[in-house]
Amino acid sequence: MTAQKLDGVATAAAIKAELTARVEVLRGQGVVPGLATVLVGDDPASQNYVRMKHRDCQQVGIASIQVELPADATAAQVEEAIRGLNEDPACTGYIVQLPIPKHLDENWALSLIDPDKDADGLHPINLGRLVLNEPATLPCTPRGIVELVRRHGIDWRGAEVVVVGRGITVGRPLGLILTRRSENATVTLCHTGTRDLTDHTRRADIVVAAAGVPGMVTASMIREGAVCIDVGVSRVDGKTVGDLALDVWDKAAWVTPNPGGVGPMTRAMLLSNVVDRAEALVASRG
């Protein structure tokens, strides 16, 4: 028996249709949501992601602004670009595409973003709000995972969830989101220091593989009928390879394809964050 597909492409398309209607309403209210991206350097994968995000914007009627800086940009240049977007009324939300070149500090760059325009939910104020159970813009990938699972009729409530990976963009915030009352999952956050990973994953109803190690979660590590979410994006011989081994499809009940699972959902949630931010702007104007 082969697992059912958690279809990120179809789910993202449904979300985009909902967002298109909300963007229409906003335009009627005189607000055009605008997403900006700050890309530092010329990494081809990052250029590709940014290109896809702008194409998505076009599909739902969000305006988009592309800011590009050279790989050797100074901290002052990055700061100037970010301050410019904070002040630009055409930009209602934006992201600094990660990673940025090593001579620049990622947390420093994120901290310069106006928290009200933080489309990635990675500003320390928004991460702090998440920890404090206050309304916050949420990071796109964790939000996409929660939504993808929920829209396939799978309940997070009471589920035993094992997240593999403690990164700032996925694992750590996902643990915080899933343990809120509204999701009510029980989460075990595993990482490279975990003594016996299989001991944890075998007990999980839902396994989220977000370690960035190709094929690291195999069928022998999961329970029959588990739900498996693949967040990994590694390049092997020019092909995208996830963190799930292919044999999980023979044992799990539900699996995210990769590509075609979490990636498109991440992009849909970025759009969703931008629309949310623009609606908040209208509400604050009264």
Ligand SMILES: Nc1nc(=O)c2c([nH]1)NC[C@@H]1CN(c3ccc(C(=O)N[C@@H](CCC(=O)O)C(=O)O)cc3)C=[N+]21
């Ligand atoms: N500030 C910031 N925010 C991010 O959200 C962010 C980032 N930096 N840096 C890099 C990662 C990676 N990421 C992906 C988004 C979509 C796909 C995606 O849509 N992938 C397609 C395939 C893409 C292809 O054809 O290569 C899929 O999975 O089907 C993948 C990866 C967002 N990230």
